Amino acid sequence: PKYVYEFAEGSKDQKDLLGGKGANLAEMTNLGLPVPPGFTITTEACRYFLANDAMPDGIDAEVDAKLGALERAMGKRLGQPDDPLLVSVRSGAKFSMPGMMETVLNIGLNDTSVHGLAAQSGDERFAWDSYRRLIQMFGKTVQGIGGDLFDDAFDEVKRQKGVTDDLDLDASDHRKLVELFKRIVAEHTGREFPSDPREQMDLAVRAVFGSWTAPRAVLYRRRERIPVDLGTAVNVCAMVFGNMGMDSGTGVAFTRDPASGRQGVYGDYLQNAQGEDVVAGIRNTVPLAEMQRLDPAGYDELLTIMETLENHYRDLCDIEFTVERGKLWMLQTRVGKRTAAAAFRIADQLVDQGMITLDEAVSRVTGDQLAQLMFPRFAEDAQGHLLGAGMNASPGAAVGTAVFDSETAVARARSGEDVILCRRETDPDDLEGMLSAAGILTNRGGKTSHAAVVARGMGKTCVCGAEELEIDTKNRRLAAPGGEVVEEGDVVSIDGTSGRVYLGEVPVVASPVVRYFEGEIDPAADDTDDLVRAVDRIMRHADSARRLRVRANADNADDAGRARRMGAEGVGLCRTEHMFLGDRRRLVERLVLAETDTEQQEALDRLLPPQRADFHEALAAMDGLPMTVRLLDPPLHEFLPDITELSVRVALAEERGETPEEDRRLLKAVNKLHEQNPMLGLRGVRLGLVVPGLFTLQVRAIAEAAAQLLGEGRNPRPEIMIPLVGTVQELEIVREESTRVLREVGAEYGVELDFPVGTMIELPRAALTAGQIAESAEFFSFGTNDLTQTVWGFSRDDVEASFFSAYLEKGVFGVSPFESLDTEGVGRLIDTAVEEGRATRPDIKLGVCGEHGGDPDSVHFFHRAGLDYVSCSPFRVPVARLEAGRAAA
Ligand code: PEP
Ligand code: MG
Numbered sequence: 001p002k003y004v005y006e007f008a009e010g011s012k013d014q015k016d017l018l019g020g021k022g023a024n025l026a027e028m029t030n031l032g033l034p035v036p037p038g039f040t041i042t043t044e045a046c047r048y049f050l051a052n053d054a055m056p057d058g059i060d061a062e063v064d065a066k067l068g069a070l071e072r073a074m075g076k077r078l079g080q081p082d083d084p085l086l087v088s089v090r091s092g093a094k095f096s097m098p099g100m101m102e103t104v105l106n107i108g109l110n111d112t113s114v115h116g117l118a119a120q121s122g123d124e125r126f127a128w129d130s131y132r133r134l135i136q137m138f139g140k141t142v143q144g145i146g147g148d149l150f151d152d153a154f155d156e157v158k159r160q161k162g163v164t165d166d167l168d169l170d171a172s173d174h175r176k177l178v179e180l181f182k183r184i185v186a187e188h189t190g191r192e193f194p195s196d197p198r199e200q201m202d203l204a205v206r207a208v209f210g211s212w213t214a215p216r217a218v219l220y221r222r223r224e225r226i227p228v229d230l231g232t233a234v235n236v237c238a239m240v241f242g243n244m245g246m247d248s249g250t251g252v253a254f255t256r257d258p259a260s261g262r263q264g265v266y267g268d269y270l271q272n273a274q275g276e277d278v279v280a281g282i283r284n285t286v287p288l289a290e291m292q293r294l295d296p297a298g299y300d301e302l303l304t305i306m307e308t309l310e311n312h313y314r315d316l317c318d319i320e321f322t323v324e325r326g327k328l329w330m331l332q333t334r335v336g337k338r339t340a341a342a343a344f345r346i347a348d349q350l351v352d353q354g355m356i357t358l359d360e361a362v363s364r365v366t367g368d369q370l371a372q373l374m375f376p377r378f379a380e381d382a383q384g385h386l387l388g389a390g391m392n393a394s395p396g397a398a399v400g401t402a403v404f405d406s407e408t409a410v411a412r413a414r415s416g417e418d419v420i421l422c423r424r425e426t427d428p429d430d431l432e433g434m435l436s437a438a439g440i441l442t443n444r445g446g447k448t449s450h451a452a453v454v455a456r457g458m459g460k461t462c463v464c465g466a467e468e469l470e471i472d473t474k475n476r477r478l479a480a481p482g483g484e485v486v487e488e489g490d491v492v493s494i495d496g497t498s499g500r501v502y503l504g505e506v507p508v509v510a511s512p513v514v515r516y517f518e519g520e521i522d523p524a525a526d527d528t529d530d531l532v533r534a535v536d537r538i539m540r541h542a543d544s545a546r547r548l549r550v551r552a553n554a555d556n557a558d559d560a561g562r563a564r565r566m567g568a569e570g571v572g573l574c575r576t577e578h579m580f581l582g583d584r585r586r587l588v589e590r591l592v593l594a595e596t597d598t599e600q601q602e603a604l605d606r607l608l609p610p611q612r613a614d615f616h617e618a619l620a621a622m623d624g625l626p627m628t629v630r631l632l633d634p635p636l637h638e639f640l641p642d643i644t645e646l647s648v649r650v651a652l653a654e655e656r657g658e659t660p661e662e663d664r665r666l667l668k669a670v671n672k673l674h675e676q677n678p679m680l681g682l683r684g685v686r687l688g689l690v691v692p693g694l695f696t697l698q699v700r701a702i703a704e705a706a707a708q709l710l711g712e713g714r715n716p717r718p719e720i721m722i723p724l725v726g727t728v729q730e731l732e733i734v735r736e737e738s739t740r741v742l743r744e745v746g747a748e749y750g751v752e753l754d755f756p757v758g759t760m761i762e763l764p765r766a767a768l769t770a771g772q773i774a775e776s777a778e779f780f781s782f783g784t785n786d787l788t789q790t791v792w793g794f795s796r797d798d799v800e801a802s803f804f805s806a807y808l809e810k811g812v813f814g815v816s817p818f819e820s821l822d823t824e825g826v827g828r829l830i831d832t833a834v835e836e837g838r839a840t841r842p843d844i845k846l847g848v849c850g851e852h853g854g855d856p857d858s859v860h861f862f863h864r865a866g867l868d869y870v871s872c873s874p875f876r877v878p879v880a881r882l883e884a885g886r887a888a889a
Contacts, residue, residue, distance in 0.1 A: 390466025406433025542885025572871020684724025
């Protein structure tokens with residue numbers, strides 16, 4: 001293969017091979033922009049080098065040829081004694097990894113050519129300063145010498161001279177530094193600093209390749225989910241100098257504001273300086289607009305180039321440039337990173353300007369960006385008293401009084417107070433408290449702990465795993481490492497974007513994007529922010545483009561209502577477990593304790609009216625749209641008292657000489673129902689089959705609520721869903737019973753109740769036998785939470801806190817499979833089930849209701865897999881709509 005490309009030989013579409021920087025330098029060269037000549041050594045050479053610890057055969061000759069061309073173009077040779085060509089050797093991977101890899105500048109200088117540079121530039125100081133910089137950078141990056149050795153020597157020279165500013169050092173000082181630095185190199189490497197320019201260059205190229213695996217680069221890739229095996233390209237480019245006097249300078253520029261997206265001239269400029277000076281913050285830059293005064297011709301040329309680049313890339317570009325003695329040079333460009341708000345505004349503007357189509361606009365923004373825009377945030381200039389920090393589990397900002405249990409959260413919230421629910425960790429019983437809270441703070445568990453997942457789902461701010469904050473729920477207080485103590489009722493502020501926790505109130509602002517989705521802002525109104533208008537336009541287009549329907553997971557009327565406002569086209573999962581909690585627990589206990597059919601029926605009869613009322617409300621909120629109601633799923637013990645607490649209660653009562661008959665019976669039952677692996681035990685359809693009357697009760701409650709609504713002239717569309725089915729036989733039994741109840745209730749009310757009955761596919765066996773199961777199921781809904789759990793054998797409640805951080809660190813996977821669908825494993829089962837299900841029943845309706853339904857990457861998979869809809873929490877609905885649109889556009 002060809003390993004070395006002249007800039008003019010490449011194009012912007014070759015980022016895989018030439019890296020981002022190389023590809024864009026090539027593109028600019030071919031656009032006729034003033035790019036210093038140079039060449040790129042490919043990522044393929046890097047991969048070879050990393051695998052073999054040697055450069056590929058034949059590459060030397062290629063480099064010779066390209067270097068020769070470069071020398072001819074510049075009219076001088078690398079390191080030529082009387083007039084040296086100097087080059088930079090820069091890393092440049094496919095994805096930008098700012099500052100993570102190495103760069104060496106000023107290659108070609110040595111004890112002889114430094115004089116040539118001085119003579120040619122007429123600037124002794126500049127020449128020796130450049131040489132000094134070369135030895136320093138080369139020593140650090142190529143020879144692995146600690147940077148502080150050079151820094152210390154540098155400071156020492158300044159101290160001796162009695163100056164603090166680098167600019168106060170003259171030629172002889174830099175000359176002295178060159179000697180000192182060379183001595184450091186000799187001492188640490190056992191040999192002299194290499195004076196052969198070509199050797200300098202070759203070593204620098206290897207060092208840049210090697211920096212791909214530097215620890216910080218590895219870490220960065222892991223965090224940014226950049227594949228480990230891409231490698232970096234190396235760009236060898238003729239040096240141009242921004243530090244050759246006041247008619248020279250260096251700067252960065254953006255064709256639009258990357259923060260707001262607004263049009264204008266943005267950037268910074270620094271006279272008489274090199275790029276590193278700007279990065280190091282040694283001297284203060286001036287706003288780019290100032291350059292117009294300092295260097296009008298250069299400024300005009302720059303603006304023209306920026307326009308050319310924008311029109312060519314049809315997007316925001318960022319640029320690095322240098323002016324050498326009045327001549328402008330482009331050192332880099334790329335499609336620039338931007339904030340979420342800027343992404344939407346720019347996409348919208350570019351459509352207006354006729355540069356991109358609406359399809360492209362949809363592809364220019366992401367669901368993650370949209371999600372970011374939906375969280376409330378602290379005002380930018382806000383400051384607060386920091387208590388400590390945890391993980392930024394669910395972004396946004398929340399302020400409220402600290403409460404330490406769910407009941408208090410609910411009670412205080414009911415009286416109009418904003419509360420922050422502080423728990424060691426949350427469990428399903430905390431749901432009501434979480435729903436009532438403005439924010440959630442835990443000191444245990446990771447980003448995928450219960451609190452985090454639920455909070456993200458609800459669009460609620462959450463900081464989790466704040467281990468340094470001691471949360472003492474018993475005494476209702478929180479102790480910070482600084483000694484501060486927060487008691488119940490004290491105000492705290494939590495920042496789910498940064499993970500920080502503050503004492504007292506930090507002011508927040510509501511997201512206009514959510515207010516728009518909620519219907520509170522009219523996008524067409526004159527005073528509406530252009531961000532809201534951009535979101536509206538892009539969402540409309542995404543909706544028109546997408547094939548996937550989007551439903552919401554909503555358990556009650558409130559959530560269903562919100563989901564609808566957010567654009568949900570139905571409810572894909574109404575979990576019914578909350579209908580057995582609270583006051584109703586007593587009835588569940590009676591059901592479990594019942595010794596006779598009559599006792600049992602009595603308990604069921606008492607559960608019926610409140611459940612019917614719940615369904616009536618929820619179905620009314622989703623009137624006209626489908627609502628998949630899942631029959632009871634969790635293990636029964638979740639509804640019964642805690643085994644330890646109950647044992648203690650019984651023991652204490654007995655000690656007091658009482659005979660706690662009821663509790664004894666309950667304890668016996670709880671003991672009997674106790675399981676080692678409850679998630680693999682008596683739950684879902686198994687519960688329905690062994691606890692007589694339970695599912696019948698639920699179906700009856702649904703049927704009666706629907707019948708009532710029909711009587712009221714409404715259009716309820718429940719779908720009955722059976723969880724945790726592993727074989728068609730299980731489903732068959734429940735389905736027959738369900739249709740019987742529907743018929744029976746229909747007859748009682750004089751209406752026809754013909755609602756679909758289907759199943760979740762959340763066990764591998766269900767996916768593998770989907771063809772049989774489809775005989776009995778009118779729809780499938782993939783429960784990817786349990787399916788992931790069972791396919792991987794990962795306890796979804798434990799693994800994230802126990803060892804996922806180690807797995808992520810070791811790169812076993814880049815992202816938790818509970819967060820983003822494992823397409824290779826779990827996805828394959830889904831593909832199988834889709835195919836077999838459709839083969840049996842061509843019109844079977846297919847959806848997904850696990851957490852993955854709202855995850856951008858997973859949505860793209862579900863689109864490809866041919867599902868009919870995804871279902872996710874109400875706040876994720878716009879995200880799923882957008883991603884479904886992007887998948888189809
Ligand atoms: C699932 O398993 O994916 C699912 C939606 O059900 P739950 O999370 O309630 O187990
Ligand atoms: Mg499940």
